[in-house]
Amino acid sequence: MGLRSGAEYIESLKKRKPNIYCLGKKVDNVLEHPVLKSTIATVARTFDLAKNPKYEDLLTVESPLLGGERVNRFLQPFFTVDHLVKRQHQIRFLQRQLGSCALRCTGLGMVNSLWETTYQIDEAKGTHYLDRLKDWLKYIQRYDIYETGCMMDVKGHRGLRPSKQPDPDMYLHIVERRPNGIVVRGAKASQSGPAISNETAVIPSAYGHDEADGPYAVAFAVPTDEKGITYIMQHNTGDALAYTGDDRDLGNPRYGGGFGSTSLMIFDDVFIPNERVFMAGEWEFSAAIVRTMGLMARMWQCGCRPALMELLTGAAAFAAQANGVANAAHIRSKLNDMTIHSQTAWGLALSAAYQGKSSPSGSGIVLPDSLTINVGKYRSVEGYWECCKLANDIAGGLATTVPSFKDYDNPETHGWMEKYLQANPDVPTEHRMRIMRLIQ
Amino acid sequence: MGLRSGAEYIESLKKRKPNIYCLGKKVDNVLEHPVLKSTIATVARTFDLAKNPKYEDLLTVESPLLGGERVNRFLQPFFTVDHLVKRQHQIRFLQRQLGSCALRCTGLGMVNSLWETTYQIDEAKGTHYLDRLKDWLKYIQRYDIYETGCMMDVKGHRGLRPSKQPDPDMYLHIVERRPNGIVVRGAKASQSGPAISNETAVIPSAYGHDEADGPYAVAFAVPTDEKGITYIMQHNTGDALAYTGDDRDLGNPRYGGGFGSTSLMIFDDVFIPNERVFMAGEWEFSAAIVRTMGLMARMWQCGCRPALMELLTGAAAFAAQANGVANAAHIRSKLNDMTIHSQTAWGLALSAAYQGKSSPSGSGIVLPDSLTINVGKYRSVEGYWECCKLANDIAGGLATTVPSFKDYDNPETHGWMEKYLQANPDVPTEHRMRIMRLIQ
Amino acid sequence: MGLRSGAEYIESLKKRKPNIYCLGKKVDNVLEHPVLKSTIATVARTFDLAKNPKYEDLLTVESPLLGGERVNRFLQPFFTVDHLVKRQHQIRFLQRQLGSCALRCTGLGMVNSLWETTYQIDEAKGTHYLDRLKDWLKYIQRYDIYETGCMMDVKGHRGLRPSKQPDPDMYLHIVERRPNGIVVRGAKASQSGPAISNETAVIPSAYGHDEADGPYAVAFAVPTDEKGITYIMQHNTGDALAYTGDDRDLGNPRYGGGFGSTSLMIFDDVFIPNERVFMAGEWEFSAAIVRTMGLMARMWQCGCRPALMELLTGAAAFAAQANGVANAAHIRSKLNDMTIHSQTAWGLALSAAYQGKSSPSGSGIVLPDSLTINVGKYRSVEGYWECCKLANDIAGGLATTVPSFKDYDNPETHGWMEKYLQANPDVPTEHRMRIMRLIQ
Amino acid sequence: MGLRSGAEYIESLKKRKPNIYCLGKKVDNVLEHPVLKSTIATVARTFDLAKNPKYEDLLTVESPLLGGERVNRFLQPFFTVDHLVKRQHQIRFLQRQLGSCALRCTGLGMVNSLWETTYQIDEAKGTHYLDRLKDWLKYIQRYDIYETGCMMDVKGHRGLRPSKQPDPDMYLHIVERRPNGIVVRGAKASQSGPAISNETAVIPSAYGHDEADGPYAVAFAVPTDEKGITYIMQHNTGDALAYTGDDRDLGNPRYGGGFGSTSLMIFDDVFIPNERVFMAGEWEFSAAIVRTMGLMARMWQCGCRPALMELLTGAAAFAAQANGVANAAHIRSKLNDMTIHSQTAWGLALSAAYQGKSSPSGSGIVLPDSLTINVGKYRSVEGYWECCKLANDIAGGLATTVPSFKDYDNPETHGWMEKYLQANPDVPTEHRMRIMRLIQ
Ligand SMILES: Cc1cc2nc3c(=O)[nH]c(=O)nc-3n(C[C@H](O)[C@H](O)[C@H](O)COP(=O)(O)OP(=O)(O)OC[C@H]3O[C@@H](n4cnc5c(N)ncnc54)[C@H](O)[C@@H]3O)c2cc1C
Ligand SMILES: Cc1cc2nc3c(=O)[nH]c(=O)nc-3n(C[C@H](O)[C@H](O)[C@H](O)COP(=O)(O)OP(=O)(O)OC[C@H]3O[C@@H](n4cnc5c(N)ncnc54)[C@H](O)[C@@H]3O)c2cc1C
Ligand SMILES: Cc1cc2nc3c(=O)[nH]c(=O)nc-3n(C[C@H](O)[C@H](O)[C@H](O)COP(=O)(O)OP(=O)(O)OC[C@H]3O[C@@H](n4cnc5c(N)ncnc54)[C@H](O)[C@@H]3O)c2cc1C
Ligand SMILES: Cc1cc2nc3c(=O)[nH]c(=O)nc-3n(C[C@H](O)[C@H](O)[C@H](O)COP(=O)(O)OP(=O)(O)OC[C@H]3O[C@@H](n4cnc5c(N)ncnc54)[C@H](O)[C@@H]3O)c2cc1C
Numbered sequence A, B, C, D: 001m002g003l004r005s006g007a008e009y010i011e012s013l014k015k016r017k018p019n020i021y022c023l024g025k026k027v028d029n030v031l032e033h034p035v036l037k038s039t040i041a042t043v044a045r046t047f048d049l050a051k052n053p054k055y056e057d058l059l060t061v062e063s064p065l066l067g068g069e070r071v072n073r074f075l076q077p078f079f080t081v082d083h084l085v086k087r088q089h090q091i092r093f094l095q096r097q098l099g100s101c102a103l104r105c106t107g108l109g110m111v112n113s114l115w116e117t118t119y120q121i122d123e124a125k126g127t128h129y130l131d132r133l134k135d136w137l138k139y140i141q142r143y144d145i146y147e148t149g150c151m152m153d154v155k156g157h158r159g160l161r162p163s164k165q166p167d168p169d170m171y172l173h174i175v176e177r178r179p180n181g182i183v184v185r186g187a188k189a190s191q192s193g194p195a196i197s198n199e200t201a202v203i204p205s206a207y208g209h210d211e212a213d214g215p216y217a218v219a220f221a222v223p224t225d226e227k228g229i230t231y232i233m234q235h236n237t238g239d240a241l242a243y244t245g246d247d248r249d250l251g252n253p254r255y256g257g258g259f260g261s262t263s264l265m266i267f268d269d270v271f272i273p274n275e276r277v278f279m280a281g282e283w284e285f286s287a288a289i290v291r292t293m294g295l296m297a298r299m300w301q302c303g304c305r306p307a308l309m310e311l312l313t314g315a316a317a318f319a320a321q322a323n324g325v326a327n328a329a330h331i332r333s334k335l336n337d338m339t340i341h342s343q344t345a346w347g348l349a350l351s352a353a354y355q356g357k358s359s360p361s362g363s364g365i366v367l368p369d370s371l372t373i374n375v376g377k378y379r380s381v382e383g384y385w386e387c388c389k390l391a392n393d394i395a396g397g398l399a400t401t402v403p404s405f406k407d408y409d410n411p412e413t414h415g416w417m418e419k420y421l422q423a424n425p426d427v428p429t430e431h432r433m434r435i436m437r438l439i440q
Helices: A007-012 A036-051 A053-059 A083-100 A107-125 A129-144 A212-214 A235-243 A283-323 A330-355 A369-393 A404-407 A411-420 A429-438 B007-013 B038-049 B051-057 B081-098 B105-125 B131-143 B211-216 B235-244 B283-323 B331-353 B368-397 B407-410 B412-418 B431-438 C006-014 C036-051 C055-059 C081-098 C105-126 C127-142 C211-216 C237-246 C285-321 C329-354 C370-393 C406-408 C411-422 C429-439 D006-014 D035-050 D051-060 D081-098 D105-125 D129-142 D211-216 D237-245 D283-323 D329-354 D370-397 D407-410 D409-419 D429-439
Strands: A019-022 A061-063 A070-072 A147-149 A173-178 A182-191 A199-202 A218-223 A229-233 A262-273 A277-278 B019-022 B060-063 B069-072 B148-149 B173-178 B181-192 B199-204 B218-223 B228-233 B262-273 B276-279 C017-024 C060-063 C070-074 C147-150 C171-176 C181-192 C200-201 C217-223 C227-234 C261-275 C275-282 D017-024 D061-062 D069-072 D145-149 D173-179 D181-191 D199-202 D217-222 D228-235 D262-273 D277-280
Touching: A007 A036, A007 A330, A007 C055, A019 C411, A036 A053, A036 A083, A036 C411, A053 A061, A053 A083, A070 A218, A083 A283, A107 A129, A107 A147, A107 A199, A107 A277, A107 B331, A129 A277, A129 B218, A147 A182, A147 D069, A173 A212, A182 A199, A182 A218, A182 A277, A182 B412, A218 A262, A229 B276, A229 B412, A262 B412, A262 D006, A277 C285, A283 A330, A283 A369, A283 A429, A330 C329, A330 D329, A330 D370, A369 D329, A404 A429, A411 A429, A411 B228, A411 B262, B007 B038, B038 B051, B038 B081, B051 B060, B060 B331, B069 B131, B069 D409, B081 B283, B081 B331, B105 B276, B105 B283, B173 B211, B173 B262, B173 C406, B181 B199, B181 B276, B181 D017, B211 B283, B218 B262, B218 C017, B228 D081, B276 D370, B283 B331, B283 B368, B283 B431, B331 B368, B331 C329, B331 C370, B331 D329, B368 B431, B368 C329, B407 B412, B407 B431, B412 B431, B431 C370, C006 C036, C036 C055, C036 C081, C055 C060, C055 C411, C070 C127, C081 C285, C081 C329, C105 C127, C105 C147, C105 C200, C105 C275, C105 C285, C127 C147, C147 C181, C147 D145, C171 C211, C171 C261, C181 C275, C181 D409, C211 C285, C217 C261, C217 D199, C227 D409, C261 D409, C285 C329, C285 C370, C285 C429, C329 C370, C370 C429, C370 D370, C406 C411, C411 C429, C411 D181, C411 D228, C411 D262, D006 D035, D035 D051, D035 D081, D051 D061, D051 D081, D069 D129, D081 D283, D081 D329, D105 D129, D105 D145, D105 D199, D105 D277, D105 D283, D129 D277, D145 D181, D173 D211, D173 D262, D181 D199, D181 D217, D181 D277, D211 D283, D217 D262, D283 D329, D283 D370, D283 D429, D329 D370, D370 D429, D407 D409, D407 D429, D409 D429
Parallel strands: A019 A229, A147 A199, B019 B228, B148 B199, C017 C227, C147 C200, D017 D228, D145 D199
Antiparallel strands: A061 A070, A173 A182, A182 A262, A199 A218, A218 A277, A229 A262, B060 B069, B173 B181, B181 B262, B199 B218, B218 B276, B228 B262, C060 C070, C171 C181, C181 C261, C200 C217, C217 C275, C227 C261, D061 D069, D173 D181, D181 D262, D199 D217, D217 D277, D228 D262
């Protein structure tokens, strides 16, 4: 089939009929929704970039499942250290190109976690989950499917485990077993992507302790508009701007999806056919899949946040130039600190990848070094907040108080803004405004 | 006349005709503008609280200018160390009550800076600016005027001083001297409050170096709807939410004005009568007034941010309880760190006040210790970012991804949200959602 | 009697016969002991400075117990906020003058803690401990006694309380009650000063929980060479230098006592007459005295470490000048950071003092604000380590690797050192070497 | 010849006659000098470990110069990425085994810097320095020589470059050119090792700017007891302990050399024969060699400090157990922080190695990624100070105030110390004392 273009991905969304709510209303057309449309544009771009021969080595990879055909790197489990290292370069590259979350990392995390765990279950129990998984992987690779990963349950009282919650639905679980499949109920929180993706893989988010947790040990894949699934979209300050301002007010108008598409995802007795079920009751293996998916999440954060910090560093450097203070010693020292933060996290991201090891040996899967990735994730969070603080410091108050581009376009106020928001005459006012938006 | 009520303040706004633009349109009625209306509610509340006998000692003070009549503490220069100490308690109290910037500190900064500097000019030059200032102070005290302070110019190229800018208007300056007053031109950046206040005092934001900087050494008071003044409002992510969400989505719906009301304020040849002019060409004194106003700004940041951090600490503690993890050791240790941050800044805020000294002696004005206030301001910024990070850590992902209250009210989705956004059953879902909003 | 001179204090030591061990030998003459002699010189200087009329207001205070006679500030409980504030200035001043711990703060902590607690016990139990304490205070004030404070027990297993330790002696306790007094046994750890002081006051270091802890609730005063007391001196790297190097190698040769005089202090069945016993079994009050003494300790750390940091800042600034790099931007920025650290701690030290309150009201004692002092102590420790790091950064490798002054005096090597350890020709080589020693 | 044993290395020292001064006296026998003897023991151990077949792969490497014979890894330039990665493992391993600086890294830095730069000079100028270097390398590899690296000059006024110093000798330079060699004069500061090594390589420490800096662009190898060389040893607090305490007081008695052996190294007109001269006047290449040697230094710091932090973490964990508080939440959280610090630095150390690249291509030399190594070095310094602070926090006051083992051995005080310095009864008092020493 070959790699899909962004346009083909968008086309595929038109056929879906997901049940989405936002701001108190049902969303009929995701393609025209103020927030979702830019998220969709971001994902579309990841498809287009992967088709670009210049990035073939970085963004695609040979799949042994398809006899060596090149597939999108997001759809391929890690079989070698080189896969891990290239993976880190891939995500840094995409974050830099898109200036935004690429929205596809959860899917890649899933294919690795599921492979490792199905292998382990099969070894221990004589089941054949890995074969089912391979079939599904061939399907998503062959049709270049945009698949996401759902792990995090709403979780209810954090001090209680799934089977001890007052409401048994706080973690997704099997409510019925039929000959040809299972029926699941529950809700996944803060899910990035499924509302605009084609398929999603679902795994538990809590360790199993005993048989009582059996129904909660459930993993499967499902089309994202399956009957019984409802999405209630997040709405935060960042999203709000998409409704009120001009496109340029978004900082990164074309692909600024950011994290702006998470939703509360409800499974109201959804049927999953056996061939898409990868775990159904094996509570002894929940811990392993939760741990590996956690590792995957830390791996991508550690790989993409450095790029976000680099972006902020570049933006701050540009803002300093726009303000006319690029050479001040304290500005240079702050930019230097920002570089220390991004390079600490990035150095650790690569280090964990280079230290990759088979896990478990025999499975074929290679995972990054876990201690290094944990430290890297910690540093990437710490560094990110520091970079935000420093970028705001460098940019000055305008990053907070810049008026909308709608005022810039209004003839009554355009002149004032053009004149008075100019600083360094070498930098056009509009550019200065845009960089301030980006830092905001 | 006595102290005004919030309602009286709001009434006074109806008579004003300021020239305000926002999101590409003229704002006809500030009272109904989604962002300004909550800012106005905040200010109104500062009037009502001052009338409350319970807070008389904290929020009002005897004015020697009005023969001992009690006036709002915001309108009274610092004459004693007790004024400084009570001032810090006042701002901490208001930040706690309002959960928001009180929007009136710039005005208080002005009355001190102007008093000190006009005293110095009069001593050196035999002018009578302090008498004019006293007249204006009596006026604002007697009528309990909401007055703000405008200092920060748009500044153009930061490496060049006012008289060397390519565009001479980048700093506000005198363009014409008439027998009965002066005419000024320029723009003030990021101004909090004047668009919804009664009067504003204006001072320079750059040191004077020689005669060429004379026209830029200008200070005065002016009604905020004076002919020639135009406001272009900021528009950022926080403001945007006021348009799209439900009131409860604002975190602090009643008085959440926050910093949401700054505007770019343009002076297009505005006439100021002599009796309101407090400096007009004495460039040798710009440095002093800039320095003292800076000191005032650091003083209030150091006084109000600790309260903001306390608010975040309380919110995070509540969120932890709502999540059911209030007793976890790492949560308690994070809350402890948040307390260290707020109390460091607050301890320094008080320390600087207690160490207050006459400045210059003879002027009557008492200023806080400058080294301590600088350190305090530094700590309050550092601590504020740390507290934001920690509060987000504690609250979890929902602080970012909570859906709108409009979805909560929508009967189609209300049930799902009620059920699935519940955590600790002792805390109602709606309360959990609201605290997440506040932390956001 | 009046204030003693340093010489009089030293004279008084000649009459004492304490039982001290160091480096495997008994110490016969404290005055000639390489480590103790410099500690003694430091203490002597605190006596001399207090006699200097220039510092009368700072270092002495009117004692109501002696009808208003001026006594050393170290011997006087806090009765007013002014006592607290002056106290902080006193300790900062001494640390600056001596470049070393003044070694007398524990004594001052004791007079406050004991006053507060004896007052509380007397109120609750009808005892007369406060009267005894007043008698002792009059004695030490009248004869200007150097008295120290012993609190910290060796403590054994930190997870067990006194009465539950495998060895009952891990906390000092009453082993016998006689009609005219009590007999105590145990050991106090890391005691600064008693080996070279005249008297010491002793209090518990653990909260009492029930009757079983009764014998551990014991407080008293005792001459420091009382029969049954043995001292085993610490020996660490700093002390070692006193044996090997030249005086100038000590960094601060004249009064560099630093912390170099702590000892493990053993009470081998020591008899205490009733008139010096201030608590004997009232386990309900151990917690209070432990808490208040802890507050006192944090108060002095918060007052003296800023001065230590200022000293390091000055030394680092001098080293930078000696190296010829005083104007480098990164050096200035590091010195600036050091100032932020010292002034944060110092601002909080003063703040806690200014916020002082009666505790409990009626007792006459005024204590600093506890939250502020805790935060101040935390900041002073954090800042101190940062300042050490920064000072080493600024000084360069020589701070670690400078040869001894013995080599500087050796004619065979003097010439090389004079020539090659010269940097900025405006600063003599010897001065550069000395400042490097100080920073070390 | 094969690898030397520690004993053979020590034997070789007996034949040397270096000119060393310490504490004002000439050192006649390095083997019996209190400080040098433990440093020598450390180095001897590096020889013995390398002969251990268990560590062959880690500590030795095939030398292409000797036709594939295995030589000590310290003597072999980096030709592959694997050399870089193993190098980091080597230094971490040694630091862990020795609990101390291995004292041989400067030598390894030299062989890389010299190879790279002589290659570049030969390419540009047609000289044959690299051939000379290879001859010398064969010599040190064949005889398994302990060679060190001298770079840092005393430098005089830091603001002036070599040829502009008031005293021309502040940087080592050529004072005479003879047909068969050169004569050099100057002094190297803070040199670790040469006083107890066999050979040393010397390079400049300042960039050359023009012909005037020519004489300062000089590199060579020289036996460390060559005529004209004098050493004046450092003397600091750590060294002092070697004179006064018992061996066990040193924390790490057997191989605790630490940094305790630096000396000021004077070159008083030393003659160097041509075959050992690797640079003599090519000022355009000083910058390159300084930069690469700096990179080497950062590389080893980044590799060994993590091990030092791990050591501190282990020691602190043991101290917590000895104190009976190993399970306290705040202790565990501090140990966790220490691990974050060591693993950040170690992760970056490896990352820089894995990212190694030919430099310049053609030279055969592979260097670690420079940005990553810089960030790693920064983190290792930052982390090291934090770990010191945290280890002291965890260990408690005894780490500072523990008496000497001489008192522990003294029968008069042994009983008291045995009894009262016991804490957790499961840990012998002597072990608790020793771990406190180590942390000190
Ligand atoms: C929410 C908000 C409310 C505000 N309310 C008011 C108000 O009510 N009244 C009022 O007067 N102002 C107000 N301000 C403006 C505020 O005073 C300024 O934002 C602040 O002083 C910084 O100025 P700036 O934004 O122009 O930053 P800039 O001056 O552009 O500073 C950006 C960076 O450049 C550096 N820099 C600037 N100049 C130089 C130089 N010459 N050399 C080296 N480095 C330099 C700065 O250190 C900083 O790191 C408000 C600002 C905000 C964000
Ligand atoms: C923008 C965004 C996008 C996301 N996208 C996805 C996605 O695509 N797929 C997906 O599966 N998930 C996604 N998530 C969810 C994410 O995985 C979770 O937010 C994260 O794992 C934390 O879980 P939580 O939000 O429930 O926090 P909580 O679990 O409520 O944690 C809050 C605090 O409580 C503490 N805590 C929690 N439980 C305990 C306990 N038992 N004992 C002690 N302390 C405890 C935590 O340490 C934390 O400090 C996303 C989140 C965000 C913010
Ligand atoms: C224990 C130890 C062992 C050592 N072992 C060796 C060894 O084996 N071989 C060896 O060659 N060296 C060795 N060194 C020396 C080491 O390389 C130097 O200490 C280090 O490079 C710093 O140089 P410095 O001590 O002269 O500091 P300085 O150069 O004096 O630096 C002090 C401060 O001044 C600043 N500064 C210096 N110059 C300038 C300038 N021009 N402009 C602005 N700021 C400036 C620095 O940034 C720093 O903050 C050792 C050092 C130590 C501490
Ligand atoms: C230079 C110096 C001078 C001194 N001078 C005096 C003096 O003059 N007079 C005096 O009375 N004292 C003095 N001290 C002792 C000082 O008060 C103690 O060192 C300090 O209170 C800490 O006690 P510790 O050393 O026993 O540490 P520990 O109590 O052993 O503490 C070590 C670690 O264990 C933790 N810990 C301890 N107990 C528990 C527990 N139950 N649960 C959980 N965690 C725990 C602590 O938080 C700490 O992190 C001095 C100390 C020093 C270093």
